[in-house]
Amino acid sequence: MRIRAGLCVAVLVAAGLAVATPAAAAPVDAATVVPIQVTGDPAKRFNLVLLGDGYTEADLPAFRSHVDRHLNTLWTIEPFKSYRSYFNVYAIEIVSPESGVDCDPGLSAPRRDTVLDMGFWGGCNPASVQRLLTVDGVAANAYADLAVGTTPGNRQLIALANSGTYGGAGGSNATASGGNALSALISPHELGHSLGGLQDEYDYYGRGVPGDTYEGPEPDSAHHTVLTERQMRDTRAKWWRWLGEPSEAGGTIGRYEGGLYLQRGVWRPSRHSMMKSLGFYFDQVGREQMTERIAGRVGIVEGGTATDQPVGADRLLWVDTLHPVSHALTVTWSVDGRAVPRTGNARHLDLRTLRLKSGRHTVTATVTDPTEFVRDPAVRRSPSLTQTRTWTVDTGVRTPPVAQPLAITDSTATDRPVGARDVVYVRTSQPADRVPRVRWSIDGRPVADTGSDRDVRLGALRLSRGTHRLTARVSDPATRAVVTRTWAVDATGPDVASTLSEPLLTTTRPGRPTEYVYNGPFTMGLTGTDDGTGQVTAEFRLDGDGWHNYYGWPTDARSPFRFTATGTDVDGLVYGNLGSGGLSVSPFAERSPGYGRHTIDYRGIDAVGNIGAAHTFVATLIPPPPACTRVVSGRHTGPLAVTTGVTCLRTATVTGPVTVAAGAALVAEGSTIAGSLASSRAAAVELLHTEVRGAVALTGTTDHVTMVGARVTGALALTGTTSAPILAGGQVGALTCTGGPAPVDLGAPTTVRGATGGHCRASGS
Structure with missing residues (x-):
């Protein structure tokens, strides 16, 4: 097994x-x-x-x-x-x-x-x-x-x-x-x-061995179900709050059959996610549970003013919270169950401003994580994301003065740069009678509004590229003491360069992604660079699907990623699949070949979390040439007759005309034909970066005609082809199409120097 x-x-x-x-x-x-x-x-x-x-x-x-x-x-x-x-x-x-x-x-x-x-x-x-x-x-x-x-x-x-x-x-x-x-x-x-309690979403147990059918009750797993989408919505069960939204793992949050090592009878939220295919992100369903479990392991309220005995109404209360990198936790205050207005998310409350009636009161600080990763109100209210700290306030208690030197007692780490969208915080000394004042500046210029004086949301500042200097200046209004802390802010996203295998054809147009044509597997290597130190993690996505970590090739990190029409089986899993089913699938999953046009985006994430701008290219994959049964290279003097099998011209020069008989095929790569080319009911004719110094007449081709980067001095006549001819990135003297489907140009039209006739004119060729 x-x-x-x-x-x-x-x-x-x-x-x-x-x-x-x-x-x-x-x-x-x-x-x-x-x-x-x-x-x-x-x-x-x-x-x-x-x-x-x-x-x-x-x-x-x-x-x-x-x-x-x-x-x-x-x-x-x-x-x-x-x-x-x-x-x-x-x-x-x-x-x-x-x-x-x-x-x-x-x-x-x-x-x-x-x-x-x-x-x-x-x-x-x-x-x-x-x-x-x-x-x-x-x-x-x-x-x-x-x-x-x-x-x-x-x-x-x-x-x-x-x-x-x-x-x-x-x-x-x-x-x-x-x-x-x-x-x-x-x-x-x-x-x-x-940590997250998530289950595997594989539809197999042993690699290459398809799973069977789930026949049990509704699974306990948060990301597996036997319910339909309508049942989930009607009963407000499982991931009903996320249904229909773009998945962070690609595609749309919905209902995809397979999971828990079984192929049928149980469904998962996304076509692929971290728990199904290594390299993709968690989808929102898994991410929500992971968020709850991470927060639940730490306790978002860390401390503050002691709560073990009543405190006086003549002082300040303080609460200490954790600080996520991407956002700030919210703090609200209440007295005897009634909210204190206009506290501005402060980590302190000045009881002296409340004018409390004589006696005892209950003051509560409620800390909540407002993350958009969580939609379930029960999760939001759970101790993982909402915690309180409560004091008994007795107006009869007097707070003795305590000398406390001004200090920054905690902060975002300064030993490495922070990212351009991070939330940076400081925690100060916490005197009972006054609030140390925190003022922020970036490159010496004051930051007008930080949301809370104890943190600053760098994303709101829209910093220009480069390295910036962020400073927190903490002052004591009573003693006029001042302490500061400084961070380097890396506001430059990384860049990622791609190295592609040699294409059959390259097309560049202003303002458009570069387009490449391949007639076989192609590879992509990604290399990240950054102005800072640390790793740049490259990632890519195929046809707008989920972002996928770039790891090279599964068997060798130094080798580029390889794309093929139906993927490559590596140790029981399929990678680089351009066909149906997704980039990484099980080998027994049904998938049709992914011939045609594909858009590939790629980008990088640097060591401080900045996401670089995405780059895009378009790759069009066409079927590979048929296998050669005869190869001609170098100089061939006189006419050439292709009567049976597949004749391949490879960097060849034919000094006479070429004819292709019924059922035979010609594949010419980087070659020259000094005369004309004619075929009648040939299986296939491919001219790849080949020059024909005469006319080309192809009649009744039964399989395909492919002309990429070809130059035809004379006229090209296509009659009765079975499938749509490919005419891309070439040049012909004149063009006539009669019968059969119109040609396709793969985004690189063929230049016609003379007249265009038949349905070629309608197709724009």
């Missing part, structure tokens, strides 16, 4: 495949804990701990590079991108005696002496599957404990193997091969399981 790497632990156990589980303690050799990102006390954050196995001392630079790629990819995917500040990240650098891991890539490969005992084939188990990459959970957790403050309850382990072979596994001890093209996409998928 073949198991898809990335299955959750429960599935692996059900399949009889052992996955190591945590233990309380284990011997630990020397290792180095590297804090990659620390946004707060580990007890109040969700902690990602990345460990390396099979990395020798000399391999540690590779481990650091693998960690960077995993994290930079993770931070481009929502909701991780918006809630990056809720995570602490630690890398545990462990030196293994030997390089590599066990049974890589096969059972006959040697065992390696490594600290975490990682291995393919479920730890070299012949009954397992090759890509199931396991780890010694006892050892992994012992090393993770070196990251002080992290525990099995507040962290996620990701063990990276020093390998370029595809593999991984899910659960609390997630694994991935560090150097594989797709490995950085395993991590967010596994977090979908372990």
